[in-house]
Every structure is written in C-alpha cells, then in structure tokens.
Amino acid sequence: MIPPEKHxxxxxxxxxxxxxxxxxxxxxxxxxxxxxxxxxxxxxCDMGHCGACTVFRDGTPILSCLTLAAGCDGTEITTxxxxxxxxxxxSAIQQAFIDFDALQCGFCTPGQLMSATALLRDNPDPSDxxxxxxxxxxxxxxxxxxxxxxxxxxxxxxxxATAK
Amino acid sequence: MTRIIKTKVEIEGRTHEETVVIEEEEPSPWxxxxxxxxxxxxxxxxxxxxxxxxxAHYTYDVTLPGLLHAAVLRSPHPHARISAxxxxxxxxxxxxxxxxxxxxxxxxxxxxxxxxxxxxxVRFVGEEVAVVAADDLDxxxxxxxxxxxxxxxxxxxxxxxxxxxxxxxxxxPRGNVLKSDGRDGELYSRGDVQAGFKQAxxxxxGTFKTSTQLHTSLETHGSxxxxxxxxxxxxxxxxxxxxxxxxxxQALDIPLSRVRVICEYMGGGFGSKGQTLKxxxxxxxxxxxxxxxVKLMLTRQEENTLSGxxxxxxxxxxxxxxxxxxxxxxxxxxxxxxxxxxxxAGSVGGPAxxxxxxxxxxxxxxGVRTNLGSHSAFRAPGYxxxxxxxxxxxxxxxxxxxxxxxxxxxxxxxxxxxxxxxQYSSKHLLESYDRALELMGMDSKAELPGKGxxxxxxxxxxxxxxxxxxxxxxxGPPAHAIVRVNSDGTIEVITGIxxxxxxxxxxxxxVAAEELGVPLESVRFxxxxxxxxxxxxASWGSITTPSVAPAVRxxxxxxxxxxxxxxxxxxxLPANYLTLQDGFVSIEGRKEGRRPLKSIIEEIGDYMVTGKxxxxxxxxxxxxxxxxxxxxVEVNIETGQVRLIRIAAVHDVGRVINPxxxxxxxxxxxxxxxxxxxxxxxVVDTQAGHVLNAGLDNYHIPTVADTPEMLVAAIGKADTxxxxxxxxxxxxxPIIPTAxxxxxxxxxxxxxxxxxxxxxxxxxxxxxxxxxASVQAESKN
Numbered sequence: 001m002i003p004p005e006k007h008x009x010x011x012x013x014x015x016x017x018x019x020x021x022x023x024x025x026x027x028x029x030x031x032x033x034x035x036x037x038x039x040x041x042x043x044x045c046d047m048g049h050c051g052a053c054t055v056f057r058d059g060t061p062i063l064s065c066l067t068l069a070a071g072c073d074g075t076e077i078t079t080x081x082x083x084x085x086x087x088x089x090x091s092a093i094q095q096a097f098i099d100f101d102a103l104q105c106g107f108c109t110p111g112q113l114m115s116a117t118a119l120l121r122d123n124p125d126p127s128d129x130x131x132x133x134x135x136x137x138x139x140x141x142x143x144x145x146x147x148x149x150x151x152x153x154x155x156x157x158x159x160x161a162t163a164k
Numbered sequence: 165m166t167r168i169i170k171t172k173v174e175i176e177g178r179t180h181e182e183t184v185v186i187e188e189e190e191p192s193p194w195x196x197x198x199x200x201x202x203x204x205x206x207x208x209x210x211x212x213x214x215x216x217x218x219x220a221h222y223t224y225d226v227t228l229p230g231l232l233h234a235a236v237l238r239s240p241h242p243h244a245r246i247s248a249x250x251x252x253x254x255x256x257x258x259x260x261x262x263x264x265x266x267x268x269x270x271x272x273x274x275x276x277x278x279x280x281x282x283x284x285x286v287r288f289v290g291e292e293v294a295v296v297a298a299d300d301l302d303x304x305x306x307x308x309x310x311x312x313x314x315x316x317x318x319x320x321x322x323x324x325x326x327x328x329x330x331x332x333x334x335x336x337p338r339g340n341v342l343k344s345d346g347r348d349g350e351l352y353s354r355g356d357v358q359a360g361f362k363q364a365x366x367x368x369x370g371t372f373k374t375s376t377q378l379h380t381s382l383e384t385h386g387s388x389x390x391x392x393x394x395x396x397x398x399x400x401x402x403x404x405x406x407x408x409x410x411x412x413x414q415a416l417d418i419p420l421s422r423v424r425v426i427c428e429y430m431g432g433g434f435g436s437k438g439q440t441l442k443x444x445x446x447x448x449x450x451x452x453x454x455x456x457x458v459k460l461m462l463t464r465q466e467e468n469t470l471s472g473x474x475x476x477x478x479x480x481x482x483x484x485x486x487x488x489x490x491x492x493x494x495x496x497x498x499x500x501x502x503x504x505x506x507x508x509a510g511s512v513g514g515p516a517x518x519x520x521x522x523x524x525x526x527x528x529x530x531g532v533r534t535n536l537g538s539h540s541a542f543r544a545p546g547y548x549x550x551x552x553x554x555x556x557x558x559x560x561x562x563x564x565x566x567x568x569x570x571x572x573x574x575x576x577x578x579x580x581x582x583x584x585x586x587q588y589s590s591k592h593l594l595e596s597y598d599r600a601l602e603l604m605g606m607d608s609k610a611e612l613p614g615k616g617x618x619x620x621x622x623x624x625x626x627x628x629x630x631x632x633x634x635x636x637x638x639x640g641p642p643a644h645a646i647v648r649v650n651s652d653g654t655i656e657v658i659t660g661i662x663x664x665x666x667x668x669x670x671x672x673x674x675v676a677a678e679e680l681g682v683p684l685e686s687v688r689f690x691x692x693x694x695x696x697x698x699x700x701x702a703s704w705g706s707i708t709t710p711s712v713a714p715a716v717r718x719x720x721x722x723x724x725x726x727x728x729x730x731x732x733x734x735x736x737l738p739a740n741y742l743t744l745q746d747g748f749v750s751i752e753g754r755k756e757g758r759r760p761l762k763s764i765i766e767e768i769g770d771y772m773v774t775g776k777x778x779x780x781x782x783x784x785x786x787x788x789x790x791x792x793x794x795x796x797v798e799v800n801i802e803t804g805q806v807r808l809i810r811i812a813a814v815h816d817v818g819r820v821i822n823p824x825x826x827x828x829x830x831x832x833x834x835x836x837x838x839x840x841x842x843x844x845x846x847v848v849d850t851q852a853g854h855v856l857n858a859g860l861d862n863y864h865i866p867t868v869a870d871t872p873e874m875l876v877a878a879i880g881k882a883d884t885x886x887x888x889x890x891x892x893x894x895x896x897x898p899i900i901p902t903a904x905x906x907x908x909x910x911x912x913x914x915x916x917x918x919x920x921x922x923x924x925x926x927x928x929x930x931x932x933x934x935x936x937a938s939v940q941a942e943s944k945n
Contacts, residue, residue: 025302034300039225040218042431044382045464049860052382080218090216098212101828105665106215107382107431113216136869139860141380141432142665143835145868147828 009073013038014082022069029053029064031072032079040080040110044139051138052111055079061118080110083117092162093117093155102151104142112138116152124160128153171781173640175705176545177511184641190714190780191679191721193884194819201746202678206824209670210689211429211663220429223401224461226388232261234450234460235304237294237311238470239286242535242853243320243335246284246293246313254296254310259303262453263311264446265294272415272445275505275538278337281415281442285318287335287504288535289853290470292442297450297458322853324476324501324532335504335535342502342509342531349530352513354582360493360524364484368561372481372553373920374903375845376501377474379542380865383431385471386461389447396451397424398444403433403664404702409694411440416448428692433664434836435541436472438704468858472540473846475501475531477512479553489567489575491522496553500546502531503538510539510546515554518634518788521578535853541704543833544635544896548840548903552921555631555904559911568611569630569908570597573792581786589785589885590892592816593632596792596879600630603812603875604794612794615912623802626809627913630794631904637817637893638787638886639710640779644698647676647716647723647775653747653762655682657719658690660697661712666895667825668708674821675713675889679720680727681744682761706789706893709821713889715777723775730773731764779887787886789897791815793834795905799913801932804925808838808872808906818892819882830876830898835866837902842922 006021013036022031029046032038032055041064044052048066055064056078083091093116096102103109112135119126119134126134131152140148167186172179194203214220251263266282274281282292294311298304319333326332327340334340341348361367381401388399396418400408405425413423425444430437443460450458462471477500484493496516500509513527529546542548562572574594580587598608618626646658657676663669673689680687690696701711724744731749732739735757743752750758765773796810813830820826843864847856857863876898882890903921910928911917916935920927 023302030301033225034227037227038218039221039227042222042383043224044384044431045860047464047859047861050382080216084217090213094216097216098208101209101667101824103209103212103215104667104828104832105382105430105432106212106220107222109215110218132869132871136867139382139865139867141382141434141836141865143832143866144828145835145866145871146831146874148868149871 007070009070011072011075011077013077014079024070026069027065028067028069028072031069032064038079038081042107042110044107051115052108054111054114054138056114056118061114080113083113091117092158093120093151096151096155096158100147100151100154102144102147104144108138108140112140112148116155120152120156120159125156169781171640173782174636174638175707176541176636177514182641184781186780190718191888193888194882194890196882196884200678202674202684203821207670207674207684207822209667209825210673211669222383222429222431223386223388223399223427224383226399226459228388228390228457230456232297232299232450232454232456232458233301233304234295234297234447234458235301235308236292237308239289239291239293241286241315241317242289242322243318244286244315245318246286247316248314250312251294254307257303257307257310259299260296260307261299261456262297262450263294264449269449274442276507278505281445288470288537290466290537295446295450297454320535320853322534322536322848322850324499324534325478327534328499328530328532336533340533342506349528350509352517352527355524357493357495357524357526361484363486363492365487366561366564367482367484368557368564369482370557370560370919372479372556374477374549374552375921376476377542377840377844378468378846378863379434379436379472380468380863381432381434381436384462384464384467385437385441385443386459387444387447388457388459389444389451390457391451395422395424396448397426398448399426400444401430401437402427403437403662403704405662405692405694406660406699407438407702408440408444412444412448415445424695426693427662430662430664434543435545435704438541438702441471464860465858468863469855470537472542473537474542474545475510475539477549479512479550481553481557483557483561485561485565487565489565489572491520491576493524494522496527498529500529500531501539502533503536504533505538506531506533510549512546512550514547515550515634517583518581519554519632520576521582536848543836543899547635547900548837551631551633551900552904552907555901556907556917559629559908560917570601570612573597573632584786586784586786589783589787590816590818590881590883591788591790592879592881593790593792596790596814596816599814599877599879600792600794600812603814603877613912615915618913623800624798625801625913626796626798627909627911628794628796629905629908629910629912630792631901631908632792633790633897633900635706635789635897635900637706637710637789637897638782639707639893640782642699643701643711643715643779645712645715645719645777646698647680647719649723649727649765649773651765651770653760653765655680655687656690657687657716658697659700659712659716660694661691661700661708662703663691664703666703666829667822671709671821671825672713672716676716676720679717680724682747686747706895706897708893709891710887710893711779713891714887715779717889718777719775721775722777723773726773726775727761727764730768734764734767783885785885787883787892789815789817789892789894791897791901793901793905795909797906797909797913799910799928801914804928806842806910806923806928810873811902811905812875813898814877814879815894815897816879817894817897818886819890820878820880821891826878826894827876829894831874833898834874834902837899838872838906839866840921841903841906843924845922
C-alpha cells in the first residue's frame, strides 16, 4: 500500500496562490477539482487518452490526470476558469465556441478550449490540417467537431484582426 | 370541463397507451409558412456561457460538506456464485466509513426480480459484489483490495449464437432467448412472404453482422445522495430525472414525495442514462448508514464495461422484387445480443416493416442473453443496425436489377403506414432524396455514379452510396410546463425535463419567447429538478421537443392571455385590442402608447402571473421522421483503410425551431453513425469474458481529424397534425442511415460488399480477398 505521506506545495492557479498539502499519489486533476473546488476541468478517462483534463502548467498544455500535484510546486497553472477576463468577458475562443455551437453536452469543452487556446497562441494562422492535428487529442462524443473547427478558424481570424 | 382520454404514444418502435387529463384546450397549430420573430432563427445556446467558463455543475462536480466517496468491488468472473466473503480487514482501514455487501444490504430486487442489488450469483464480469464508502476515493479503492471473496465458477456463455442453441447452459432463470407471446423472439408478419418470394423475379439474400457499440458518454454514470431528515436528494447524471425518482423510491420503499432528483447539466447519455442503474440506490443506502452525503461515479473502465451498449446483431435478410423494381417480399431474422440481464431487444426489423411499400413482410428478432454487460437503448436502437442490413441488401438488389438506388426507392415509396391503419401526419422522404442529391452537387434527377466510375487515385478508390431512414419522433403526453412572470417582467419557464446536450433547453425557450412575445434573453429556462418542475418525459426516443414544446407553448399562451387581461384593465382598453411583442404591450397596429411588460406587471404588485400548459393527446395519424444520406468514401485497397470524405444528410423532422442546434444534432449523429460503421466495436476476451477495450485509447470513437465534409439540411415543413408547434424529434434520425450509406459507397468504389461492421482495415482487406477469391473461382468454372 502507498504510504499517505503529505507534501506541502505552493502553486498559483489562474493567478491565485494556494498552499496545500497533497499525498504522493494525488493527481493535479484531483487537486484542482476536489482540493481547490475548481470543477471546470473534467475527469473523463483519468488515464491520458481523451484530453478533457487539459490545463496549462507554466503556459504549456498538459494532461492533469497524468500529472502529480506534488510535482507542481512553484508552478503557475491555468484552467478553463482562467480564460475569461477579470471582468468576466469571454476570450475570443470562448465566444467563438458559443457562436459556432462548438459544444453540445459541454463535458469535453474545457479541454477543447485549453487546447485551442494553446494552438492559436503558438500558431495564430493555422491551416485546417494544423487545427485538426492540434485538436485531435481532445475527444468529443457528441460530435461537435464541425462547430469546433469553425470556432477555431473564426477565433484565429478575429484574433489576427484585432492584433493589427 | 375536465375530460380524460386515451391516446397512443410510439417510442423507439414500440407503442403504448397514455391517459391524458384535459382541462383546457390546446392552442391552434402554428401554420406552415407563418412568420416568426424567434422560432426558426438560429440562436446560441442559452446555457453556453456556463459550459465554456467551466461554471456549469455536472453530477461529477457536485460536492457537499462531509462528502464520502464510494468505490465498487466487481466480479472478475462471467458467471459465478459467491461462496464466502470477508470484509473485516477492509472495515478496519482508516477512513473507511461503511461497506455494503449481500450480507448486510437490504434485499432489493433488481433486473425484474431475477437478481438483487447485491446478489450471490453474478452473471457478468463487472457485476457489483461489494461497495465501500470512505473519506476519499484512494482509501475506498485501497479497501476494495482488502475484501476477500471466494467464488464458485459456473458455466458461462459469451457467444450469442452458442447461447441461442437448445441445450446451451442457461445463464438466466427465464432462459437465454427472450420470449414474447409464448414463443422465442418477437415476430411480426403481414401478408405471406412465401407467396411474395414466388412472385419475385429477383431474390437477394445476405447475412449481415454489426458489433457491440459503446455509448462512451464522456461524463460517466454516477450519483450523489444526501439525506435531510427523511427526505432524500439525489444528483444523478441521467436522461430521466423522474425515472430515477420512481426507481429509487420504489427500491427504498419510500413515498415519491420524499425523493428529489437533480440533473441540470449532464455530460452525454445517448440512451445509456435512460434507465436507472444501481448507483443512486447504493449511494442512498450508504448515506443513510453513515449520516453523510455519498458520491459514486463510475470509472472509465466501468462505464465502458457495464453501463449499457448497442447490442450486436446477426441479420439474415431475404428480399424479393419483380423485374420492374417493385418489392414483393422482405424477410428478416435477427439475433440481438442483450447481455446478462436484457429484457428487450432493439427493433432490428423496424426499417423492413416501414421504409418501403411491400405487402409481404416478416421480421423475427431474437434477443439473446450472454454473460456480458447488458445492453441499453443507444440512439435509435435496432434501427441503426437494421438499416445497415436492409439498405445494403436493397443496394445489392438495385445492382442486380440495374436500377439507380434513388429511382428504386421512389418506386417503392410507402404513402401510408403499413403496420397500422393510419396515414402519416407528414412524410417528405421523396424530397429528401432530391435535396440530398443537390447537396452532393448533382441534379435532383441525377443517378448515383455507376460502380467504379469515380476517379481513383492510385490505391484509393472512390465511390458513392446512399441509404434512407425512418424513425418515430412524435412524442406524446404526459408533459407539463409552467410560465412564471416575475414582477420585474422577467420570465421563467419551469419544466421537469433534462437537456442532455441536444439543446432542447434553448429551442423550448425560443418557443416560449415566441408565443409570449418577449425577447429570448428575457426568458430563463428551468429544468433538471423533480422538486421544482412538473413531470417531464425522459430524453429518449427523440421525444423531448414534440412532447414538451407544445406544453411550453400552451403555458406561454396562458400567461400571455393573463398579461393582456391585466394590461386591458390598466390601459382601459379591451384585451383583444392589445398585443405583446418584443416585450412591449401595445395597441394592435399602433406604435404609440406601447408600454414595457415590466411597467404593466409592476402595477399588480406581488401577484404572480402563472401560465400552465400540458401536452395534449396525439393525432390519429402516425408521426414519423424521414431522411436520406448520400456518402462519398475512399477505400485503400492495399491497406483496407476507409475514409468518409463527404456526406449529405437531409431529414424531415417537421418545423425547425433552432437551425444552429438542429445542424449540430445532424453532425453529431453522422459522426456516431460513422463510428458505428468504421471504427467502433467492443472486443471481449472469449475465454474469461473481460472487455478488452474499455478505454478511450483502444475503443475508437471518431476524432476531429476524422471529420468528413458534412452537408446537412432539414426539409423544415411544419407538421401541423403532429402537434400544434409542428416540430418532430430530431436527435436520432441522423445516426440511422450513415453506416449503411458508407457500406454502399464502399461497394460502389470497389465492387466489394461488406457484410460486417465496423469496416476496420482488417475487415475491408478480408472482404477484398474473399471477393477476389470468389471472382477467381467463378472465372475458372
């Protein structure tokens, strides 16, 4: 049996600082959801196959179900709750998801938004093939892919236009 | 004056009778061609913001003070008897608060009295043996490892063909084959198929197989239960809050008035969450034992093993036709895998009975039990499977007759329902064919390309194929709604339904806003709580919109009438001079003197305008949905890969309330149909009965990279007979013909017919080799 030793860690999530104690085997996903009550990030497979638990660690998209919380000491985590502005205004990608109906049940949506946000940040003018490749790790059972593709295309256009 | 009448309701191929209490008359139908301000125009989902910000709380997200977490110990054997169990070590583990087994759990009947909540006989790998509630999930799982169980193995059967043979070991007290009317299977017959085959100039036959498909809802099944005194609240990821309430109250033997079920947001169901599984009852018992709320969510492995599935089929089909193309006989005999406790089989014979004009039809569907997880309804159960078989063989028939598939279907069009004396309330199938051809860039009079004529690209061969569909979609009573007008003029529509991701919430809000005469933004739509809402039906069978939209419209009409009477009093004008539009009460035909709704409502203080509505009886006509899909595929004859490049989908689902939401249903249905046709199958270890691909890595649902070009359209003509809103259900029609269209396109591309789904590269290569071998054998003769 795994000894339940606890590790004290400090991390920032969406700009807020937290000091918590986590057992060795606690995943970042479980810390976010059950420890910090940030339930926007979803648990779908808990073994890295579906992308639903995608968050950013120091800006890099990671699968939080395969990341140990104890390994996140001193890091900055961004979740879906951190995408909107402090005044609650939605990001261009969030708004595009709404406008192009890129969601149905919405359970994969937080992960899709995180992947799309990272994609457009690193590649502001992606081709359709680049969008498909960049988002292929986020499964959607309802089949909202058509809307997701259109939303990412539109968000890219919008962000390019407003950047000028 | 209150009247009570009986009406027929058809859901998923089965018809039953409902009793309706009529107090007021329903509004007259919205006529076809009526000008609308809100209905018929695309609207963003009114709950989209919550979903894109992560603030929507699904059952998985529910947390309560003192929450305990439960984990389930499950049978590792496909058929066994528990001979001994010891939970002492597990109970001593720090953090464990309660353990339930057959030894201490209430004896609650399950699976129609054949088993119990915890039974000593287990009939599939994964069946519940014990459950532990602990301070956290890791501790609960650690405790499971400390529970000692001794099993006596019993003979098991995993293959449904073997299970259906006489003399097979019986794995269920009622036998391995489902019975109805005292015989094996469900038989339907009209006319005389033997005579029909004698009249035929051409006869085609084939055996078609489909695999077990897993719903793979991203949010797993699960519950949270909490007691407040003797009142129980359950949060459940479900398609049927009132169904869960009924089942839990019955299981615990407590009155309905003490059970509340909540589900405002849920992460997919596709049919698997229509029935109530054991979780809510288990959580309620553990919560009562510990005095703390208890949460039990299935893991991904559990979800993909035991929460339901689309049963596998083996369909033997025979079709006869005259040389002018007119059908003379259709015969379907099918096995349907229902798993260890299945009590019904999908209506595989449905398409054969309904899709084409044919006087001689016989269908026999045998549900077969095996020691595997039981099936459950999965988006158009039976019809997806049966459409693949029937439409593939029809395609073969067209080939032998030298007839274009669209022409053949038009020739065998059924203007009236052949299974009853009824006419159809509406049927725009003929237009669906024409429109689908147009979407593919062809003239509506065009014929599909001949076999092998589309441009090949090296190893990749292209082809086009089509299939058509029918399904229910009429819904029916009971359904209720309330429209409440607050003193600031804002509106709340209150129902007892759930939105499983289909966007019904938004469409119904549009109906309310339209009927009332207020902007959509001023309407809040309440659902998902049995305590706050009046009865709403399950979200299955494509029944939500046709059942609930009329109730919502009626409640809105009632509220509107009251508002205008109040306005009439304060504006000192007859009510019939007044109208409510865009949130303003105005004099009909005049712009001056209009007053915002708020200012009228403020005049009456705290009095609350409450409109009531309900779903009235069904019409005498049969309400059905119709459609056609044309697929274009590429097949690599060296690797066996099949790609769906382009697909046109046209469906007649009556009046369209929200085009954007409807198109999403079409896209989603096509993608699930594509998965069923090309990549999805449950794989079971045939020795020990374990599901080998219960994860998302090895059970292949489509990814965004697999998305084909999808050209979708709804016919959009209102069905004014179906109900006064004119809309039919739309959730299931789009999944039904996709796999069949793909299979027919594969034949068109390669000359090789596929008889077994999904068409994985391995199956495609096997089919190509078998075809080549038989062509060689024939040319030698």
